Amino acid sequence: MRAVGxxxxxxxxRMAVTSRLVIGASALLLLxxxxxxxxxxxxxxxxxxxxxxSIVLSSLGFDAAGFGxxxxxxxxxxxxxxxxxxxVVGIALGVAGAxxxxxxxxxxxxxxxxxxxxxxxLGAVVAIATGMAGLFLLALPAFAFIGAMAASFLVYGxxxxxxxxxxxxxxxxGVAVNAFLGAIVSAIIxxxxxxxxxxxxxxxxxxxxxxxxxxxxxxxxxxxxGGAAVILLMARDLNLLMLxxxxxxxxxxxxxxxxxxxxxxxxLVTGTAVAVSGTIAFVxxxxxHILRLLIGPDHRVLIPMSALGGAVFVTxxxxxxxxxxxxxxxxxxxxxxxxxxxxxxxLLIRNKRQVYSL
Amino acid sequence: xxxxxxxxxSAEGLSYSVGAQTLLDNVRLHAEQGQxxxxxxxxxxGKSTLLRALSGMLVHQHxxxxxxGTDLRSMSSRDVAAxxxxxxxxxxxxxxxxxxxxxxxxxxxHLGRFQIEGSKDNSIARDSMRQTDTERFADRTLDTLSGGxxxxxxxxxxLAQQPRILLLDExxxxxxxxxxxxxxxxxxxxxxxxxxxxxxxxxxxxxxRYCDRLVLLSEGRVLAEGTPEEVLTPGAIESAxxxxxxxxxxxxxxxxxxxxxxxxxxxxxxxxDNGAPAPVEKAPVAAHGVEA
Numbered sequence: 001m002r003a004v005g006x007x008x009x010x011x012x013x014r015m016a017v018t019s020r021l022v023i024g025a026s027a028l029l030l031l032x033x034x035x036x037x038x039x040x041x042x043x044x045x046x047x048x049x050x051x052x053x054s055i056v057l058s059s060l061g062f063d064a065a066g067f068g069x070x071x072x073x074x075x076x077x078x079x080x081x082x083x084x085x086x087x088v089v090g091i092a093l094g095v096a097g098a099x100x101x102x103x104x105x106x107x108x109x110x111x112x113x114x115x116x117x118x119x120x121x122l123g124a125v126v127a128i129a130t131g132m133a134g135l136f137l138l139a140l141p142a143f144a145f146i147g148a149m150a151a152s153f154l155v156y157g158x159x160x161x162x163x164x165x166x167x168x169x170x171x172x173x174g175v176a177v178n179a180f181l182g183a184i185v186s187a188i189i190x191x192x193x194x195x196x197x198x199x200x201x202x203x204x205x206x207x208x209x210x211x212x213x214x215x216x217x218x219x220x221x222x223x224x225x226g227g228a229a230v231i232l233l234m235a236r237d238l239n240l241l242m243l244x245x246x247x248x249x250x251x252x253x254x255x256x257x258x259x260x261x262x263x264x265x266x267x268l269v270t271g272t273a274v275a276v277s278g279t280i281a282f283v284x285x286x287x288x289h290i291l292r293l294l295i296g297p298d299h300r301v302l303i304p305m306s307a308l309g310g311a312v313f314v315t316x317x318x319x320x321x322x323x324x325x326x327x328x329x330x331x332x333x334x335x336x337x338x339x340x341x342x343x344x345x346x347l348l349i350r351n352k353r354q355v356y357s358l
Numbered sequence: 359x360x361x362x363x364x365x366x367x368s369a370e371g372l373s374y375s376v377g378a379q380t381l382l383d384n385v386r387l388h389a390e391q392g393q394x395x396x397x398x399x400x401x402x403x404g405k406s407t408l409l410r411a412l413s414g415m416l417v418h419q420h421x422x423x424x425x426x427g428t429d430l431r432s433m434s435s436r437d438v439a440a441x442x443x444x445x446x447x448x449x450x451x452x453x454x455x456x457x458x459x460x461x462x463x464x465x466x467x468h469l470g471r472f473q474i475e476g477s478k479d480n481s482i483a484r485d486s487m488r489q490t491d492t493e494r495f496a497d498r499t500l501d502t503l504s505g506g507x508x509x510x511x512x513x514x515x516x517l518a519q520q521p522r523i524l525l526l527d528e529x530x531x532x533x534x535x536x537x538x539x540x541x542x543x544x545x546x547x548x549x550x551x552x553x554x555x556x557x558x559x560x561x562x563x564x565x566x567r568y569c570d571r572l573v574l575l576s577e578g579r580v581l582a583e584g585t586p587e588e589v590l591t592p593g594a595i596e597s598a599x600x601x602x603x604x605x606x607x608x609x610x611x612x613x614x615x616x617x618x619x620x621x622x623x624x625x626x627x628x629x630x631d632n633g634a635p636a637p638v639e640k641a642p643v644a645a646h647g648v649e650a
Contacts, residue, residue, distance in 0.1 A: 013459075239463060242452075247446065251439050293454075297454040297459075
């Protein structure tokens with residue numbers, strides 16, 4: 001069984017990039033559709049699958065009937081936007097994780113671990129605490145982006161001090177930056193007298209997708225899909241960067257430029273994701289890691305697959321989170337941490353026996 | 359040097375320093391098209407740095423590198439990569455890439471940004487793996503290969519780049535004698551077909567045997583340059599390496615053989631055995647074994 005699986009994977013690795021993409025993406029798209037369908041029907045109001053299908057068809061402009069008005073409202077205004085925000089956030093985290101793992105040549109890198117998410121969260125918290133978030137629609141993602149960007153360049157800068165880039169320093173700098181940014185957030189919470197803002201801020205401490213609306217879809221989807229597209233266009237550069245700066249340079253990559261663009265795009269998608277969902281941990285670490293074992297490290301395949309894989313992960317995790325202890329709701333960020341943290345530890349133990357660049 | 363020959367690669371006044379340390383000092387190098395130029399010199403002489411400078415990798419270098427008469431700085435990095443390939447000495451990280459995937463990357467500089475390698479690129483990659491005797495590792499990930507196997511895969515990738523100029527940093531350092539000869543034979547063959555090669559080579563006899571011209575570096579400066587016979591004199595070897603030697607035509611291969619007698623400091627004599635390197639007969643015997 002295992003041997004058959006390995007042979008199949010080897011055959012898959014030998015295929016051309018386009019075939020690998022089409023096959024892999026179709027499989028993951030099916031998974032997304034299936035998990036979205038299940039998620040649409042589950043909840044405090046249970047809606048039969050046939051009704052879900054009719055509602056979706058009629059929303060798309062087809063002539064379909066056989067469902068209640070409430071059911072339609074629940075699906076169109078509550079569950080569908082929530083699922084879409086979750087999927088878009090999953091895309092962001094999957095892509096950002098794959099990008100950072102490649103960019104930092106480290107399978108442990110992830111926006112959460114190296115402090116990029118914390119930067120985004122701080123940005124969002126500042127936007128809420130100062131009341132900027134209420135002033136205009138894009139304030140929250142803009143602040144989150146600035147925070148994420150600042151954190152990623154700070155951590156990268158620390159790791160690259162003296163011209164020699166160090167993986168160990170990167171992870172340690174991530175720990176320090178995470179702690180520092182967390183302390184600032186705590187300080188803001190303690191000093192804040194505005195209860196409304198306080199409640200909103202607490203949202204970021206455990207990422208969640210509750211009461212996400214179409215507005216959140218409209219804010220996040222263009223930014224995240226745009227950032228992901230930039231990264232996808234640079235997937236080949238990422239392949240070469242993974243081999244080292246000198247290698248990449250001798251193969252025609254403008255290393256400095258490529259790295260800044262990739263970091264900025266990863267910070268954009270991470271910041272935007274944080275702005276609409278808070279920090280959802282470990283998705284960016286786990287998704288690309290598992291996919292790399294299955295489909296190989298070629299980023300032209302890995303980036304789009306991590307996007308779709310992240311979407312599956314968040315959709316499934318959120319569905320479980322909001323249905324597991326009904327009528328109460330669990331936060332999706334808590335659930336992904338429950339799954340992700342043990343996985344990360346497993347990774348650490350396994351890596352002890354492998355040669356990694358740490 | 360005749361001026362009607364095409365200068366494939368030339369460098370004038372190359373200098374490079376890190377902090378107070380001068381790694382390259384006013385280095386001049388010319389490689390004509392279809393020449394195999396060897397860089398020799400002791401550890402830390404600047405061979406690797408010179409190769410990196412020649413490939414345009416060092417940002418803060420002084421002096422000019424001309425690729426077929428055009429200054430590297432005025433070329434796009436992709437055009438440089440399409441014309442010149444580098445096999446570096448430090449094995450890069452290769453997380454999970456298979457040999458074939460890595461060799462295929464050699465095709466990137468020849469493809470448009472959004473173009474995906476086609477069957478022509480696949481067959482070029484496969485051919486270049488055949489040339490270095492690595493095609494049976496095609497599906498294996500690089501981290502499962504030995505150092506020498508991996509080095510040959512990287513040579514394949516440089517070949518897949520189909521460069522007009524090939525830079526190699528110690529291409530034989532991890533290889534057994536059989537594959538040392540195979541790789542250098544291959545480079546020689548490609549050079550005879552018109553490729554220009556510049557290689558840092560540790561083994562003086564190998565450099566004499568395969569290269570048309572040698573550049574002897576010491577402390578970042580060119581100490582001597584010319585044909586192997588002109589460069590590899592006992593005097594030059596002593597001043598660069600601090601080792602006394604005898605140089606004579608190898609009775610078997612006909613190329614230069616070098617017998618290292620001992621360190622040139624006053625206390626050491628050929629007879630003493632205080633760590634003096636004296637592998638006098640080793641290289642010619644190995645060469646003989648393969649040629650037979």
